[in-house]
Amino acid sequence: MSQAEDLFGAEPERLPPETPKPASKAPNVTAGSYSAADIEVLEGLEPVRRRPGMYIGGTDANALHHLFAEVIDNSMDEAIAGHATRIEVHIGADGYVTVTDNGRGIPVEPHPKNPELSTLELVLTKLHAGGKFDSKAYETSGGLHGVGVSVVNALSDDMTVEVARDQVLYRQSYSRGIPTTKVEMIGRVNNRRGTTTRFHPDPQIFGDTAHFSAARLFRMTRAKAYLFGGVELRWSCDEALVTEDAPAKAVFHYPDGLKDFMTARIEGETRIVDELFAGSHGKPGTHGAVEWAIAWTLGDGGVSSYCNTVPTPDGGTHEAGLRTALLRGLKNYAELTKNKNAAILTAEDVFAHCSAMLSVFVREPEFVGQTKDKLASGEATRIVDNALRDAFDHWLAASPNQAGKLMDWAIERAEERLRRRKEKEIDRASATRKLRLPGKLADCTQTAAQGAELFIVEGDSAGGSAKQARDRKTQAILPLRGKILNVASATKDKLTANAQLADLMQAIGCGIGVHYREEDLRYSRIIIMTDADVDGAHIASLLITFFYRQTPRLIDEGHLYLAVPPLYRLTHGAKTIYARDDTHKDQLLKSEFNANAKVDVGRFKGLGEMMPAQLKETTMDPAKRTMLRVVLLADDREGTADSVERLMGTKAEARFAFISDKAEFASEDLLDV
Secondary structure: OOHHHHHHOOOOOOOOOOOOOOOOOOOOOOOOOOOHHHOOOOOOOHHHHHOOHHHHOOOOHHHHHHHHHHHHHHHHHHHHOOOOOEEEEEEOOOOOEEEEEOOOOOOOOEEOOEEEEEHHHHHHHOOOOOOOOOOOOOOOOOOOOOOHHHHHHHOEEEEEEEEEEOOEEEEEEEEOOEEOOOOEEEEEOOOOOEEEEEEEEOHHHHOOOOOOOHHHHHHHHHHHHHHOOOOEEEEEEOHHHOEOOEOOEEEEOOOOOHHHHHHHHOOOOOEOOOOOEEEEEOOOOOOOOEEEEEEEEOOOOEEEEEEOOEEOOOOEHHHHHHHHHHHHHHHHHHHHOOOHHHHHOOHHHHHOOEEEEEEEOOOOOOEOOOOOOOEOOHHHHHHHHHHHHHHHHHHHHHOHHHHHHHHHHHHHHHHHHHHHHHHHHHHHHHHHHHOOOOOOOEOOOOOOOOOOEEEEEEHHHHHHHHHHHOOOOOEEEEEEOOOOOOOOOOOHHHHHHOHHHHHHHHHHOOOOHHHOOHHHOOOOEEEEEOOOOHHHHHHHHHHHHHHHHHOHHHHHOOOEEEEOOOOEEEEEOOEEEEEOOHHHHHHHHHHOOOOOOOOEEEEOOOHHHOOHHHHHHHHHOOOOOOEEEOOOOHHHHHHHHHHHHHHHOOOHHHHHHHHHHHHHHOOHHHOOO
């Protein structure tokens, strides 16, 4: 059997080559055609300007300040590698930012593989050009992809780079990634070396009103000094930008690194444990080096982590190593002290109200995305775990009083967590035992309210399909018989005597009016799932009116939702898609199918007509469904109450007036008759 047969079945028939035909008139290219002319090849830095979100995460304020992070990270890499001791940052009132270091300076000689370009221009104008792809120039670094400073260049309308090497000063200017000058030799400098980068973000990318926050750049600059005690950072800004959070000048140098940072961070907070757990392992800038500072206080807490001095606000594998080390260390200490209660501890118990700073250096780390918000290197977990494990054991053993306080506090948190869980399960189990809805409520098997959902459907037919389509663990089904009582126009006696509403509130379990108890709610989501027609909309309106009048807090707490089932099924060959309404159907017919395609358009008469698999795919599967959360506008509570009273209340003349006023906006397309 040939290789082609092995991979694809029968070997394809080999046709003789055709004789080329003479060129004729241009082919008739119709709308929607796809040919070689449609393939674009983006050169240089054009991909960055076309899709900035791929490189800096968007064009918002976070992305704007990420430009500064890319530039200062390069200078920090020089400092950590031992080639720079000073970094200067200046922000001007004109929107320009300047970063200067006294490192080696970017090389300016012609590049061996591109002799027509200087190395400086190559680094600034080509993606994936840099000195950090191996460990020759930098053992560890924050920049890994060779795109950082070139991305800043691409997204700046003006950028100038000065390089002082071998007592000679060089300069080159750029605009939107394109050089506007050659590499110029400015002259000799005896007491200067390193790189100066001055840039202005392009308003075409970030908007005319976008500007750097001096306070934010000040915090970012100060944080870098905490991360490496061997560097001094000098901050300055123009007088027009000076605020309480951004002084005109400041100098940062912290020999104790993260310990100094944590001491300043928790100043004024009440400490659960008096002493900080702080330390380091390895030389900063070398592979496997770790530094940490941890405190337990009554403040909000939280973990601030870094990899190769790059902040990782979304955490990652290094934070996982931190959690593992602290939990294991505390449990080991409990075994030594014969404290059997520590068996119930989890990482969340240890980290409640824990303020932690963590910095790790890893050779060639892997991040999630170019913006490096989350570390993905599996090796980092082991590095941090190994570095902290023995240190934490020694800290606990050396300070038995502090260790005892921490142990007692963590166990108290764990016992409180278990007590809340038990109370919730008991309350929900009690409510379940009290239910008298035989054959109506198909409850879920999960006992906890968090994550549980109750679907309110119209009729036994829809209820049968929903029961087959649901996830039995988390989704409960309650069928109703037709339209429920309109509570806006009903008397209190009618409301009390109504069996359907009594069943509904007994299933939900939270009570009504002044007796509403959030902790008794048996489901975190109450989902109204009615047919996508006028009758279904009316039933949904009646249910929303009921919850609005009887349990407004349930809406305020974000528990009430509307399912969005499809009204149409569009089929052509093997392709099937669903439309919510007529407008959506018309859009899909134009966008998803060829103009001449014969599309079979089927309209669902109701949810009961849908196959369970279709109902699950379109309306009930959390991964695919669309839902609308019912909210009450805080600034229009009176208007909402007035609308409910006019449309659902006892005065028929108010509804007639509304219909008369809005009649001119009605059309046959909007009427379901």
